[in-house]
Amino acid sequence: MNLKDLYIDFFVSKGHKQIPSAPVVPENDPSVLFNTAGMQPLIPYLMGRPHPYGTRLVDYQKCIRTSDLERVGDKSHHTFFEMLGNWSLGDYFKKESIGYSFEFLTKILKIPVERLAVTVFNGEDNIPKDEVSASIWKNLGISEDRIAYLGKEDNFWIAGDSGPCGPDTEIFYFRSDDAIPVKFDPNDERWVEIWNNVFMEFYKDNDGKITELPQKNVDTGMGYERVVAVLEGVDDNYLSSVWIDIVKKIEQLSKYTYEENPTSMRIIADHIRTAVFILGDEAGIKPSNTDQGYILRRLIRRAIRHAKKLEIDENSNWEVIIANMIIDKYAKYYHELTKNKEVILEGLTNEKNKFNRTLAKGLKEFEKITSNLTTDTLNKDLAFKLYDTYGFPIELTVELANEKAISVDVEGFNEKFKAHQELSRTASSGKFKGGLAGDSEKEIKYHTATHLLNAALKVVVNKDIHQKGSNITSERMRFDFSCDHKLTDEEKQKTEQLVNKWISEGLDVTVTEMSKEQALKSGAECMFIEKYPDIVTVYSIGDVSKELCGGPHVKNTSELGKFKIVKEEASSAGVRRIKAILE
Numbered sequence: 100m101n102l103k104d105l106y107i108d109f110f111v112s113k114g115h116k117q118i119p120s121a122p123v124v125p126e127n128d129p130s131v132l133f134n135t136a137g138m139q140p141l142i143p144y145l146m147g148r149p150h151p152y153g154t155r156l157v158d159y160q161k162c163i164r165t166s167d168l169e170r171v172g173d174k175s176h177h178t179f180f181e182m183l184g185n186w187s188l189g190d191y192f193k194k195e196s197i198g199y200s201f202e203f204l205t206k207i208l209k210i211p212v213e214r215l216a217v218t219v220f221n222g223e224d225n226i227p228k229d230e231v232s233a234s235i236w237k238n239l240g241i242s243e244d245r246i247a248y249l250g251k252e253d254n255f256w257i258a259g260d261s262g263p264c265g266p267d268t269e270i271f272y273f274r275s276d277d278a279i280p281v282k283f284d285p286n287d288e289r290w291v292e293i294w295n296n297v298f299m300e301f302y303k304d305n306d307g308k309i310t311e312l313p314q315k316n317v318d319t320g321m322g323y324e325r326v327v328a329v330l331e332g333v334d335d336n337y338l339s340s341v342w343i344d345i346v347k348k349i350e351q352l353s354k355y356t357y358e359e360n361p362t363s364m365r366i367i368a369d370h371i372r373t374a375v376f377i378l379g380d381e382a383g384i385k386p387s388n389t390d391q392g393y394i395l396r397r398l399i400r401r402a403i404r405h406a407k408k409l410e411i412d413e414n415s416n417w418e419v420i421i422a423n424m425i426i427d428k429y430a431k432y433y434h435e436l437t438k439n440k441e442v443i444l445e446g447l448t449n450e451k452n453k454f455n456r457t458l459a460k461g462l463k464e465f466e467k468i469t470s471n472l473t474t475d476t477l478n479k480d481l482a483f484k485l486y487d488t489y490g491f492p493i494e495l496t497v498e499l500a501n502e503k504a505i506s507v508d509v510e511g512f513n514e515k516f517k518a519h520q521e522l523s524r525t526a527s528s529g530k531f532k533g534g535l536a537g538d539s540e541k542e543i544k545y546h547t548a549t550h551l552l553n554a555a556l557k558v559v560v561n562k563d564i565h566q567k568g569s570n571i572t573s574e575r576m577r578f579d580f581s582c583d584h585k586l587t588d589e590e591k592q593k594t595e596q597l598v599n600k601w602i603s604e605g606l607d608v609t610v611t612e613m614s615k616e617q618a619l620k621s622g623a624e625c626m627f628i629e630k631y632p633d634i635v636t637v638y639s640i641g642d643v644s645k646e647l648c649g650g651p652h653v654k655n656t657s658e659l660g661k662f663k664i665v666k667e668e669a670s671s672a673g674v675r676r677i678k679a680i681l682e
Contacts, residue, residue, distance in 0.1 A: 461489025
């Protein structure tokens with residue numbers, strides 16, 4: 100049985116309810132481009148909002164992290180990964196959580212106890228040493244020698260500068276055929292972390308003051324790819340069953356074996372998989388030069404560059420072959436991949452063809468640049484232009500320059516590239532702004548306004564319009580919707596007027612819980628039906644809007660102020676974007 104199924108079945112047997120994976124593109128969260136952890140979509144519930152499924156939850160969550168994108172190519176890094184998680188929202192705490200983890204690892208996965216070790220929090224800044232967790236581990240059979248006490252840097256979790264926080268205990272597996280050391284050294288790379296249990300028992304305010312939380316939560320996370328590799332006894336994730344069939348297919352498509360060029364094969368496998376999940380998401384992301392579209396374009400183009408290194412025929416449909424394998428592999432768990440299969444394949448092929456043309460232009464530009472050189476060195480700015488504009492990796496520039504007996508300022512390029520990398524990392528890191536402090540009053544108003552805008556567009560433009568995505572900050576709202584034309588000035592004016600009419604009418608915003616089936620029958624609209632559990636929250640605004648939504652919202656539309664459309668533009672094919680403000 101698949102590890103995901105074993106995990107879900109085990110925690111369901113312990114009274115947990117399975118919740119569906121949230122989309123990879125988060126709704127109404129401008130602080131991140133992608134969902135980066137299993138807990139991220141659950142933030143409102145960790146803050147105290149009741150979850151419709153109760154206090155014990157379990158899932159597998161699609162995650163994308165691009166902060167380590169340049170490290171993909173080694174044995175263990177991925178941009179897309181699956182996180183297995185279980186949560187207690189004010190229900191059980193350390194004893195049960197640690198007990199469940201130990202039972203799952205040793206009884207269900209049959210991992211020998213002697214291959215396990217743990218870290219716990221050592222105490223720091225008036226926060227006590229976590230003797231409770233250490234004692235539980237000892238009672239379960241983990242010896243004192245296999246327990247390491249570490250500080251805040253390693254074993255204390257907080258999402259930002261303030262918010263719920265607490266110690267965590269991390270579980271390690273000895274992945275080596277060497278004799279297992281008696282004493283656990285967390286710096287010994289043969290010990291790999293496989294599970295993390297976070298105990299949110301404190302609250303840190305903006306002044307740094309720590310107080311105890313009335314509702315104590317448990318948030319755990321286990322990386323699917325890493326644990327599969329551990330269970331199958333391989334020290335290279337790409338040789339596990341998660342990847343091996345894709346790697347073998349890339350070998351067939353190229354002129355090399357995995358042993359000859361593992362780096363390029365890992366990059367192609369990883370980046371095409373991530374691109375499949377971004378293109379398959381209901382948010383309708385397409386390759387572009389901004390936000391998620393920029394990351395998507397970067398991933399596809401990096402995969403294409405490495406396909407060239409492997410001498411894969413650029414005129415073949417290699418990207419479609421690999422994407423189809425990935426879709427088939429994950430279709431059982433993520434139905435949107437089958438639903439959006441044509442969109443995925445078309446997106447990959449279009450970007451490949453576009454980039455192949457760009458590469459040809461880049462080669463022409465290289466000839467032009469080098470023929471006009473007055474020295475025998477290509478400077479850092481020209482080398483970076485070839486990378487940034489035409490996608491030339493520095494290795495390709497150096498190779499081409501060597502043929503002309505020209506040297507390249509690689510050191511200068513690397514400095515420039517590092518600065519560019521820092522900008523990318525900042526733009527796409529998985530950090531939550533402001534911790535788990537929740538939505539600001541202004542963001543809550545904008546959230547409510549998206550519902551009114553959606554309803555108004557259906558009245559003014561077309562009843563078949565649907566939301567395709569939104570992004571909210573405290574300064575403005577951005578709303579993407581399906582539409583086959585640029586809105587006329589009259590359509591924009593009428594939409595704006597209708598939203599303001601509903602605001603002035605002081606319509607009540609009401610919330611009810613019902614089954615997903617009932618909600619859809621009642622006419623409630625939702626953006627990603629797959630992500631919602633069987634019991635859903637429906638927000639109604641008077642008689643003008645009814646949508647499945649996680650909230651939060653204002654109590655009455657009169658709280659919103661004046662709605663004003665600032666801009667209307669294309670987002671992607673068949674999708675328009677409105678930027679609006681509340682004055």
